Amino acid sequence: MAAAETDSEVPCARCSDFLHFSAKDTAAKWLEVDNLLKEVYQHLACFVPKIYCLGPNLNPQNEDLLAQLLLQGPLEWYLCGEEPTVGLAKLEQSNQPSQLCGHVFKVGEPTYSCRDCAADPTCVLCMQCFLGSVHKEHRYRMTTSGGGGFCDCGDTEAWKKGPYCQKHEPNISDSSQKDPLANLSEQMITRTRNVFSIILKYAVHMLTWEKEDELPEGLEPPARGDTYYCMLFNDEVHTYEQVIYTLQKAVNCTQKEAVSFATTVDRDGRKSVRFGDFQFCEQAKSVIVRNTSRQTKPLRVQVMHSSVVAHQCFALKALNWLGQIIKSSDALRRILCLVGLQQGPNGENSLVDTLMLCDSKMWKGARNVYHQLFMSSLLMDPKYKKLFAIQFAKNYERLQSDYVKDDHDREFSITDLSVQMFTVPSLARMLITEENLMTTIIQTFVDHLRHRDIQGRFQFERYTAQQAFKFRRVQSLIGDLKYVLISRPTEWSDQLREKFLEGFEAFLELLKCMQGMDPVVRQVGQHIEMEPEWEAAFTLQMKLTHIISMMQEWCANDEKVLIEAYKKCLSALTHCHSGFTDGEQPITLSMCGHSVDTIRYCVSQEKVSIHLPVSRLLAGLHALLSKTEVAYRFPELLPLSELSPPMLIEHPLRCLVLCAQVHAGMWRRNGFSLVNQIYYYHNVKCRVEMFDKDLVMLQAGASMMDPNHFLMIVLSRFELYHIFSSADCRKRYGRENINKDVVQQNNTLIEEMLHLVIMVVGERYIAGVGQVESYDEIKREIIHQLCIRPMAHSELVKALPENENKETGMERVIDHVALFKKPGVTGRGLYKLRPECAKMFNLYFNHYSRADQSKAEEAQRKIKRQNGEDSVLPPPVPPHFCPLFGSLVNILQCDVLLGILGAVLQWAMEPSGGHWSESMLQRVLHLLGMGLVEEQQHLTGSTEDGISFNFTLKISRPGEAPGNTPSILALLETLQNAPHLEVHKDMIRWILKTVANIKTTRECTASASPADSSGHSQEETVRDKDKAERKRKAEMARLRREKIMAQMSEMQRHFINENKDLFQQSLEELDATTSTSLEHSPSTCDSTLVCVGPRRWRASASDRRQVVTCILCQEEQEIRVDGKAMVLAAFVQRSTVMSKNRKRPTYNPDKYDPLFMHPDLSFGTHTGSCGHIMHSHCWQRYFEAVQAKEQRRQQRLRVHTSYDVENGEFLCPLCECLSNTVIPLLPLTKTTCSTEQPDQRQWVNITSQQIKALHAARKKTNAEGVDDADSAEDCHPPDGFRLDHTPKNPYSGTIKEMLTTFGTATYKVGLKVHPNEQDARVPIMCWGSCAYTIQSIERLLVDEEKPLFGSLPCRQNDCLSSLTRFGSACWTASSQAVVHGHFIRLLAALVPDSQVENTPCILDIDMFHMLVSLVLSYPALHCLDSSGMSEDAAQLHLLHLVTIAHIVQILLTSIPEEVRMEQESGGAEREEEESVCLLYNTLRRHLSSGLHEVTSGWHLWHCVKTGILPYLRAAALFFHYLNGAPAPPELHGVGEWEALCGYLCLPSNPLQLYYNNLELLEPLLQGWCSHPGVLQALQSSTALIRFPRESNHLIELPEDYSALINQASSFTCPKSGGDKSRAPTLCLVCGAMLCSQSYCCQTELEGDDVGACTAHTFTCGAGVGIFLRVRESQVLFLAGKTKGCFYAPPYLDDYGETDQGLRRGNPLHLCQERYRKIQKLWRQHSITEEIGHAQEANQTLVGIDWQHL
Ligand SMILES: [Zn+2]
Ligand SMILES: [Zn+2]
Ligand SMILES: [Zn+2]
Ligand SMILES: [Zn+2]
Ligand SMILES: [Zn+2]
């Protein structure tokens, strides 16, 4: 502050200077001069340093004011030629704004994209436009903006449909092409151009100025002093902490200042940290540099002259000003664009170019300002957007290189604007053709990845940290390429073809550098020493995946392009393969009478790479040739003859073999990096352009080869050739049993090889390979996912490949294949497969992992069994191949395959030995099935095919080997009965049956006779037989099940008998209603049930007897006053759940007097329990064990637990519920009733006398020796009242101990103080907790619409009963005098007592707390009385007295003005109405002013009745638990007034209490009203609490989640001046928005640094908080400083799922049910418990620093 004061004189001195300044005159002068530039510069040179940067602390308000007056003023005058406000208004009026919205997004603002209509996902709308658009009704996606970017509303290229919202709908009359300049006068245009060009030039000059001590020509200040700034710049290398630490050292500031400096540097990119003479600043600079240069490059610091900084400040201001000015008119905007893009007379760079090219040299703040200006000018003007895009493309390479070298995030780089231009299809196309943008981008990218191996392939292996950093930054170029390609051309020009193909070639060059990168060699002997780097290569592959797919789509779009691209790709591949057969002699393979030459190559011995993008691209193009039919229409244009199929398949095959070998465990020594690569190869993110394409390539190659040759090569690469080639391969077990591991390995390889064959023949769901559409492809994917199990929408999305627009295409398909099941209050919505789709299930679906496969198999078999079907899973009917791939089916019937199949079947004859495996056989059977399905299909199709494909014939032939081997069919027939093949029997049977069917069909068609029926009937009888058999089996199974069930229930019964009590308890838990109603069923004769007063219900001895079981030692124990103490695990917590005033200042816990609870219930102490009972000594032993364990654990490892032992917390040993103390269980006290009892007046008199006696006694002890005649006279104690009597404490030692334990705990937690059992407030806190807990449960019952009695769960019931009985006994643990004192003060608030001062007025007392405290403290007085007066009578009198006080309280506070129309009265309650009127008028009399007139008795009575009801209900609960009186059945239903009054021994017109005792009460009433507090409270009606107090609920949340996001996006951090908060978090209790999880809003709380949320919980929720993290869409529960958990938000998308982290972006809507559930947790005080359970279930939650949120 000191600094600011000295400063203030400086501007003041100048004020006089400035006073005579006239903007108008200056502008007029400027109009006259020749060299305007010089004149304006002079003006700036003179004034800027006088306004800006005059001291260490900037004063932005003052500066802005002066700048407006002295600098912008004249400019605006000049520009308008008149009063600027007038001129600009005119401009605005004549403006015809373009239809572009152009709203620039703030960080965290919601943005919307339409998945149906957006050209690509980068096209977004602002909330306002979205709500006014047609897309609201479409499938839209919502995200939060990262800042930057603007609304695309009005851009016709961005939207396929509905480009305009209602607001931006163009007028038809407007011609949008019209030049906006047409509306402007010539002079105006010239003047604007002059001003804009000078100011823009000035700003560009200053922002790109690099000298620290000089200014550009013409701007030198008239006088310059020795004033400098030490300017600190941002970098992304040094951490916050480093900067803060350094600053404290260098400029000697406090930590707080240092934090603020660091925050500003991070936000604005630079900040002056010192002001003074050169020397002074230089010194600071050297310290900073020295301190930060150790490990990294030092922080950038400059010592700059103040005038330089001043001009830079104004330069930013000037750019902002330009941005503002052009808002008023499209014409001005266009002039600015024109000025900005104008090149110098000699072709010098335009101002816009200059800025762009200096981008990486500027600080963050400057960049932000000029980027904003570009966005609001160049990018808003359709004409200049194009010109700007061209300049941008021309500078592209340089800008990207600068960006890669720079260390700022991309959002602060000019390169980030690429998205605004490249995604506009027309611009992108123009830039490709005219600026060769595609090639430029790709080449720039390749140029930046220089690290290559000898073959020119990328090498990431030895990347330094810096190269890795660069690699990350370079990846943004791929994003640009994606933007350019995202919309595919509909029309091709020759030029576009040419440039695209040029780009394609550049792309091939890139892929060539990837082909074969990161090769691996199998490690034998030793494990690899270091895991090789693999992630970089896969990152590149993943990033390129969509580009590769898009390239193919572009090619598919034009025949010529496709043909050319295919040629180029093929030649690239040939180039990659050159030298691939060198050196090695080919070897010859021969089998089954076929032979083929191939190279000698072993995957397990030589180099192999998983990266083959060139091969895969060719595979993709090959499929496209087939799909587009180009292959058939222009075969002559294609180099098909050049194709060498063995060469095509070689590398993909190696890759697949590698996977198989890894699977077989042959590559274990190569470590995890290889496992990871294989995983990603198949993963949904990569597989489309990896695994899938390898398969296509294999199919393409195989389709061009003899199938026998193909299979021999496959066998050879799998290193299985030697097994199947030998003549006696069918006798494998005989020869090859040397090494078990090798056998095992080979078995796996054979399985994998068979699987590969299945896929090559069977996979036809890629358009071009099979005759399918993309629709069929997705459908099949989804079906196979759902065959595993029903899935949520998000799970399905994750399992499907996304295209470049993040679409899976699922929505088109899902309803055809699945049924949706909505979620309940928990869980999520699920899709379940439609039963009819199950027939498409293919066990060997190519995208299943082994785990998926076995899960799916199990699930499908189970379903079939449940449906009573045969559980066989035959291959599904596949779609037809496209002609180009048609020959693949021949693989099924080729000799080599049949040889292989026959061999495996032969092996399977032998049950033992392990030379074959179940999966091997299963695959063989599947292949056989495929052959049959294929044949059936051919038969039903054209006859020609049916003849050429005769699988049944082939498998019926015996093997041709030397020995007479049986045919496959014969083998199957034998295997059918083999006992060791039980599991495969149904498949074998299916095959044989199908073979039979086919044979009949063939015979039928051959004989052409319709003998079909006989076959059919035969089949039918077979089916019938099957059915009967199944039925029999099912019946057997049922009988067996029943027997087992009977046995089990017998055992259960036994068990229950043994553990009776345990079950009793859990049953009670289950069915609270029955148990409680049983307990309360009236057992004694008394017909009317009354819970209080002399007439009350009394428990018989047997009723009182209560036996419980200890959960720890399982022993039974009767609860007795003198017995062993039994305790209930309990949790005491502070609560504000019922608070009506969250703004009450915090009190000093040491001085606070809690005796009177204010009716605002601003905070209370709640006690809850899980209801589990233990011996006190068992509990103590348990707790000590927990403590000891915890100590050991803390020594060993520093982990937290979900509970805080030091604070007395522990988990219930049975249910793990969080607890922090125990409540002792006490029996009902035995009472008798003497008939003769004093009436109310007598009782009050007697009690007053007793009190007087106590007063006197106290005085006597206080003032020992002083003789006081007055008091001696008064202190005549009433009869039977013995002051010297010391009552005997009835309780056993352990009970006494537990009374103290619980009392102290309540005191400690409730007041947040150190435990002190002697403190006078201990009993008050216990009574308070009892009252508060009862009140909160009463509220809960109302909110849940449950009856007052009979609906509480057992645990709450037990808790309330023990809490109340404890309350009545807790006085015995305190000093009697203390309790007397409390009682006296309490009573004095109602019955005046001259000896007590400072009694609160009745409006400041919660009457229920009053009642409870009075009743529970009275026994301390009563025990001195031996006159036979009963405690019951006293309870009733106290109830009556407090009730009257409460009625008065209600009449004073809660009577609203009359509403006439509600005045209906049947006259049924005439008496009540009259009496209440009378009383009300009495009150009005007492309070001459302050109460308004009410004439309607009905109205008053109604208010009283509803106002007092919660009190009466709570009182009923209280006396019920205190005295044990069962409740009348009427109260088990909806609480009835009469029943309630009856139960409480009140007249049904409680006002009678008043009229019956007028003599006593009238003076009291007068006394209450005359308390000065009453009038005060009534006059300041704001703080008045009205009755009934409504239940608190959590704040209302909007239905649409985006409304919340929007609300949060405009929320700024309250501490760092207008900054956006990074984690805006909403308190669901009070609605406060907080800046969470951030340095700026940390505060100190009880000595710890805590975040905004934690701090808020202490004021708003007494330590407990419920928040919604808006950006994350996550509910946060906090308790204390160390506990917290996340909870599912109450917002769901249409698929019944939450979106925690807002990653999916589906529209979210409020689910009331779930929100109510959270609210219920809160109202039940279960938040802490919920956190405990969450933390127990998920240990990672314990480690989170909750206090910093
Ligand atoms: Zn908009
Ligand atoms: Zn709009
Ligand atoms: Zn739409
Ligand atoms: Zn025990
Ligand atoms: Zn428990």
Ligand SMILES: [Zn+2]
């Ligand atoms: Zn709050």
Ligand SMILES: [Zn+2]
């Ligand atoms: Zn903040």
